[in-house]
Amino acid sequence: MGDATTRVRFKEPQIEMAHGAGGKASRRLVEGLLAPLLLRGGELGDAALLDFDGCALAITTDAFVVTPITFPGGCIGDLAIHGTVNDLAVSGARPEAIVVSLLLEAGLPTTVLEAQVRAMADAAARAGVRVVGGDTKVVEHGKVDQLYITTTGIGRRLPGVTLSARSVRPGDRVIVSGPIGDHGITILLARGGLDLESDLCSDTRSVFPMVETLLQAVGPDIRWMRDPTRGGVATALNELAIDSGLSVHLQEDAIPLRAAVRGACEILGLDPLHIANEGQFLVVVDASRAEEALSVLHGTSRGAEAAIIGEIRDAPAACVLVATPYGGTRIVDMLVGDPLPRIC
Amino acid sequence: MRFVDEFRDAATIRRTCEEIRRLADPARHYRLMEVCGGHTHAIYRFGLRDLLPPNIELIHGPGCPVCVLPMGRIDDGLALADRPDVIFTAFGDMMRVPGAHGTPLEHKARGKDVRIVYSPTDALALAQRHPDRHVLFFAIGFETTAPSTALVLQRARAEGVGNFSVFSNHVTIIPAIRAILDSPDMRIDAFIGPGHVSTVIGCRPYEWIARDEGKPVVISGFEPLDMLQSVVMLLHQLREGRAEVENQYKRVVPWDGNRAALTALAEVFELRPFFEWRGLGFISQSALAVRATYGAWDAERRFEVPGVRVTDPRAAQCGEVLKGVLKPHQCRLFGKECTPERPVGALMVSSEGSCAAYHSYEYRKTVAATPA
Incomplete structure (x- = not known):
């Protein structure tokens, strides 16, 4: 544990925005400094898996610092619920309870x-998760935004489900639950300054209903899930590739993408594969069950655009x-640095 | 998407690739330089390398304005950002580019007022919104972006915006091509000419390359089919022993360029006697300074600029890569000390730089293909 002999590999002199951007630099910080000092090892996933007297749990935490705090399709309040619910869902767990910590800027209007x-209460009710406690701190004006x-x-883990990058095998198929990049591009456009207009909305939502339906149908053959x-x-698939030692081969024309996201990415020189999502998830499934998994997702209320986008191979x-x-x-x-200002 | 999908049509691309294979003499090795960084990026992003026969080698040219900017210029610009009243603005492309004392983003992390703008117009508008601050626009780019800087300077003068200035790092493409052709170890058969620059300067400025140097030039667009068709046009010229300037990108590039943009450039800017290019050294008459008539909006006249000079690490072999003598991965620093996250040499700096593009899109494919 974190005694003086623990080896810290993170040698960068100061923390940059990139260390919080979720890409390569974030991974270096976590693996080089945070995990060696704080964790006892084990696979790094969206949630920690714990077993208490035969009760299989998952626990996760997430901080939300998005600007602007409201945007088409959502706001920081529902994002804060959905983000945590989704991290539990893709870890194969039913979200049960949430505690909330608020960091407020002095001068914040009560109406805001x-x-x-x-928005948090509504999102929690829709997602079927209870908010059971919290904490509030207020800091001087200008110290937070x-x-x-x-x-x-x-959350309580669903029985019969084992999700791990290490269980992924060559030949497995990769599925995405719907069109990618809606959230990131919506936030980018909501910040203004680009003079681009669209009717895009953030995809922020709980993915648990879709995940639950999928796991009930083909649970034992689902190898890995992640919300990108x-x-x-x-970045999510690169982490899978690194953790499994395998390669992920995607078919570009199979990846669902709205015309507005594609257009914005073309204009701004961005790769939709690097853009954030808040209501989609990736699934790796045994090839023999891939079509079945896909049709199960197609049958869910917001899964009509789910698609098989690629497969796992052993090389490179x-x-x-x-x-x-x-x-x-x-x-x-992986995303290198932080191409956009912070978006979630 | 219109004007995009037509140029990525799989069947037409296959037919064009067959034509390339038919035209390319298997006994000959072709070295084609794409001058523009946008082309370099497109080649890797679209996987075009995989579509060409192995005897057609694409050499990545000097046309990435971020890459060729000397580190000292970044330090100079950021030194001005240290003034408490200054808001430092630049394109997003500049934000991760390191000077000797860090990148603009690192300066922002340390509390300096550094902001991304999407055009110089946004920087001017920022100045109008903050009359108590001074807004500095760190201008980069070839003739592609220089006209928008010129127009904004014209507007700043017309509207009397006193709290705005430009730190000009604009460069011109022709002297860089000349520097490459003049270099003794140059090994290029023909040029894929820069599309965006040519929307402004037109096709005539390249005529000497064909006439005096005997090298074919085809001005090209940026979609896969544009670039492959340009290769076809170059192969036709090489096969027939012609050397001409041809325009593949006619839907955008007028032969005589954009008169209004050229007029604005001439009115606002003048050529510097010489300017340093990372990887290529000093090139005379290759960069644009703000004219004295716009001196009140010229950061270099208005402020004391330190004039920092930073020598690139000797081990970096950017010059050799730029001239096509080495492939990116043959540089001794590539992928080791020099990566897109921590660039040492010029070409690793921007996603349009040939080393960065190669590292992001191609490198591990090559490594994987080589048996251990």
Whole structure:
């Protein structure tokens, strides 16, 4: 544990925005400093898995610092509930209870706070999760930007489900639950300054109903799940590739993408695979059950656009490749740095 | 998506690739330089390398304005950001580019007022919103972006905005191509000409390359089919022993360029006697300074600029890569000391830089293909 002999590999002199952006730099900070000092090892996932006297639990926490605090399709309040609910869901757990920590800026209008707390209450009710406690701190004006929210959630793991990068095998298929990049591009446009307009909305939502339906149908053949938030699909799949030692081969034209997201990415020089999502998840499933898993997702209320986007292969090791419809391939790296201001 | 999907059509791309294979003489090795960083990025992003026969080698040219900017210029610009009244603005592309004392983003993390703008117009508007601050726009780019800087300077003068200035790092493409052609170890057969720059300067400025140097030039668009068609056009010229300037990107590039943009450039800017390019050294008449008539909006006249000079690490072989002598991964620092996250050399700096593009999109494919 964190005694003087623990080896800290993180040698960077100061914390930069990139260390919180969810990409490579974040991973270096976690693996090089936080995990060695705080954790006893084990796989790093969206939630920690715990067993208490035969009760299989998952626990997770997430801080939300999005600007602006409201945007088309959502706000920081519902994001704070959905983010934690989704981290539990993709760990194979039913979200049961959440505690909330609020960090407020002195001078914040009560109406703004009330609107966000109402949004949290509504989101929690919709997601079927109880808010059971919390804490509030207020700091001087200018020390935080309006309000930051941290939520910690606990869930009960669904029986018969084992999700781990280490159980992924060559031949497995990769599924995404719906179109990617809606949230990140919505936030980017909501910040203004780009003079781009669209009718895009954030995809923020609880994915637990879809996950539950999927796990009930093909649970034992689901190997791995992740919600591709900051860093996008590219970062989530690169982590899978590194943790499993295998490669992920994607078909570019199979990846669901709205025209507005694609257009914005073309104009801004961004890769949709690096853009954040708040209501989608990735699934790796045994090839023999992939079509079945897909049709189960298609039958859920917001899963009509789910698609098989690629497969797992054994070479080249630990990397993500995308094949273009005309026969070229390219490597897709993790998000490097922070191409956008913070978005969730 | 219109004007995009047509140029990524799989069947047409396959036909064009077959034509390339038909035209390329298997006994010959072709070295084609794409001048523009946007082309370099497109080649890797679209996986075009995989579509070309192995005897057609693409060499990545000097056309990435972020990459060729000397570190000292970044330090100079950031030194001005240290003044408490200054808001430092730049394109997003500049934010992760390191000077000797860190990147603009690192300065922002330390509390300096550093902001991303999407055009110089936004920087001017920021100045109008903050009359008590001074807004400095750190301008970069070839003739592609220089006209928008020129127009904003014209507007700042017309509207009498006194709290705004430009730190100009604009460069011009032709002297850089000349520097490459003049280099003794140059090994290039033909050029894929820069599309965006040419929307402003047109096609005529390249005519000497064909006439005096005997090298074909095809001005190209940025979609996969644009670039492959440009390769076809170059192969036709090489096969027929012609050397001409041809325009593949006619839907955007007028032969004579954009008169209004050129007029604005000439009115606001003048050529510097010489300017340093990372990886290429000093090149005369290759960069744009703000004219004295706009001196009140020229950060270099208005403020004391330290004039920092930072020598690139000797071990970095950017110059050799730029001239096509080395492939990116053959540089001794590539992927070790020098990565996109912590760039040492110029070409690793921007996603349009050939080393960064190669590292992001291609490198591990190559490594994987080589048996251990």
